[in-house]
Amino acid sequence: MNQSLSGIISFLSDLAINNNRVWFAENKNRYLQAKAEFDEIVTEMISQIALFDASVSSLTPKDCTYRIYRDVRFRDKDTPYKIHFGAYIAPHGGRKSDYGGYYFHVQPGNQSFLSPGIWSPQPDVLKALRSSIYDNYDEFLEIINNAEFQKFYKNSFYEHEMLKKNPLGFPKDFEGAYYLKLKHYLVSSDLTDDFLLQENWMEKVVERFRVAYPLNKFLNYTLDEIHNS
Numbered sequence: 001m002n003q004s005l006s007g008i009i010s011f012l013s014d015l016a017i018n019n020n021r022v023w024f025a026e027n028k029n030r031y032l033q034a035k036a037e038f039d040e041i042v043t044e045m046i047s048q049i050a051l052f053d054a055s056v057s058s059l060t061p062k063d064c065t066y067r068i069y070r071d072v073r074f075r076d077k078d079t080p081y082k083i084h085f086g087a088y089i090a091p092h093g094g095r096k097s098d099y100g101g102y103y104f105h106v107q108p109g110n111q112s113f114l115s116p117g118i119w120s121p122q123p124d125v126l127k128a129l130r131s132s133i134y135d136n137y138d139e140f141l142e143i144i145n146n147a148e149f150q151k152f153y154k155n156s157f158y159e160h161e162m163l164k165k166n167p168l169g170f171p172k173d174f175e176g177a178y179y180l181k182l183k184h185y186l187v188s189s190d191l192t193d194d195f196l197l198q199e200n201w202m203e204k205v206v207e208r209f210r211v212a213y214p215l216n217k218f219l220n221y222t223l224d225e226i227h228n229s
Helices: 006-017 021-026 028-049 123-135 137-144 147-153 177-181 201-228
Strands: 085-089 101-106 112-118 189-191
Antiparallel strands (some): 085 101
16 A cells, blocks of 8 residues: 555646646646546555445445546636545445545645545435434444544534534434534544655555544444435
8 A cells, every 4th residue: 555646746736836727738648647646546545445344345436536627617717627636435426425435635735634424415314414413322422432533533523514503303402412513424634745645644544534434334324224215
């Protein structure tokens, strides 16, 4: 597991400075090389994650990786390209899945991170996940209070759009109210450029994903119930 990210980081660093179509066209071969290297990394990452989460074993990089071109609906004409590479390794569809998975984000300037869990679930899924946490709070606490989990993901739940009050249908005095107010069941761990340039960076990333597997297993039990009902 010693795939190097140096070429990818170098290309993305230059792209961030030269985010225009002329430069990109002149450096298309560099992009294609960086993309090929990232696909190899994602292939290896899938195989390593599958050792503890077999539900991702059939995925390919094509299932999981995102285009570098910005979405046409939101594209800034002055910066037409993303300045990161990302992959969402999740069962039942990779990047298109609504299941909890493993997101890996490479962006130079110490902006890289990894993020297990579920981002922006649909309203019916969000309601079901909240109910699952409420009904199985002791089990949920055991997962997130685990020493290994706390080491990498302490206080790292994504709080964007978090509710100010308890959602309807749940007791106001519930001790786990914080977790019911979340709109994303996602944790994250920041990764510096120096971290990603270590020889054993992938081993360490996969280890952090392994530690988060019980959270994904908990979340995906609810997704299975929804999809199989």
